[in-house]
Amino acid sequence: MRLALALSVAFAPLLSACDNAHHGDALPAAADQGGKADGAVGVEILGMLGPQAPVDATLPNKTARLGHVVWATAGSTIDLEVTRTGSAAKLDTVLHVWGPRDGQGRYAELIASDDDAGYGALSKLGGLTIEQDGFYLVEVTAGGKAPADLTNKAFRLALHCDGNCIASGPVVPAGLELRWVERSAEYRALALSSYAAATARIEQLAADGALPQHWAVVTDLDETVLSNLQYQRERAELGTEYSSSTWTAWVARREATLVPGAKAFLDRVHALGGTIAAVTNRKTIECADTEANLQALAVPFDLLLCRTGTSDKNPRFDAVQDGSADPQVPAAEVVLYVGDNIQDFPQLSQDLRHEGDEAFADFGGRFVLLPNPMYGSWTSN
Ligand SMILES: [Mg+2]
Structure with a gap:
């Protein structure tokens, strides 16, 4: 029961706005805990992501979780894709979107996921409507079909934003x-x-x-x-x-x-x-x-x-x-x-x-x- 509730909360925006994602793949722990824990803990944050400025990164191994941060206003609709161009051949990815970032610096809630909706086994999330202004963490990790010995595979992550998304920090003011x-x-x-x-x-x-x-x-x-x-x-x-x-x-x-x-x-x-x-x-x-x-x-x-x-x-x-x-x-x-x-x-x-x-x-x-x-x-x- 707890799990079912967590799933419906986690995927509410996705289910309403996005029909091409493969839901339920590789669910991180947070969903099992009703979103109370920060399932994004362990994601290595590499940089900011903005519209029309794809980012390139490398998955060092199969367990790496790499993140980019995007700021979006409520009502913006975003598309995210691990693109064929710029990504290693036969790479299998999973996309997760966490947020918004809260006052404690947590991206506690998983709001969308996809495994294979992109090219081949790459990932794509279309038409995700942002319900609250804030910073969101886009995670890329290896998918289930990736070989266990996966090392140093490049991927390219692209964002399209219909609304207002900003690619620059700071996420928090300098101390x-x-x-x-x-x-x-x-x-x-x-x-x-x-x-x-x-x-x-x-x-x-x-x-x-x-x-x-x-x-x-x-x-x-x-x-x-x-x-x-x-x-x-x-x-x-x-x-x-x-x-x-x-x-x-x-x-x-x-x-x-x-x-x-x-x-x-x-x-x-x-x-x-x-x-x-x-x-x-x-x-x-x-x-x-x-x-x-x-x-x-x-x-x-x-x-x-x-x-x-x-x-x-x-x-x-x-x-x-x-x-x-x-x-x-x-x-x-x-x-x-x-x-x-x-x-x-x-x-x-x-x-x-x-x-x-x-x-x-x-x-x-x-x-x-x-x-x-x-x-x-x-x-x-
Ligand atoms: Mg020193």
């Missing part, structure tokens, strides 16, 4: 943390202050003759040298957050910019004869794009140590010091660490916040911190 990094004089001042302190530290060591023969600076990359503000903004504007696959796609774009002061500091390290070891938790598969991004920004570095088995940076800090990181780069004593995350510093974690002020004594000396109010290990405190 204070993003606006602060992007627009405040204070963020720039803090970043430049941090790098001024870092520069003063190594210049003083050099002036005192206190630098060892082989010395190194260990630096984090993200939000320390590379600014990923654009990625943060894109995710925020879609009303969503970081995800591993969208992050990898962002890294591949090589569009990170410079954190203020970072390049001048690293250039100074090289000028004074130091080794620069970039120790990042970007993954091994992201390392080549990271290297290219750094080179395009003319950021000097001698070692680029991406994440391999563990996100714990301590083994890589040790490898810089004992010379095992790279046979071409001699062992070097690390005189300075730079990062935006407490875990960018040896043996430190969020536990440090429970310690007395004396436990922070290295900050401003051999530890230099950059501000990052957007993300980090602190968010789980």
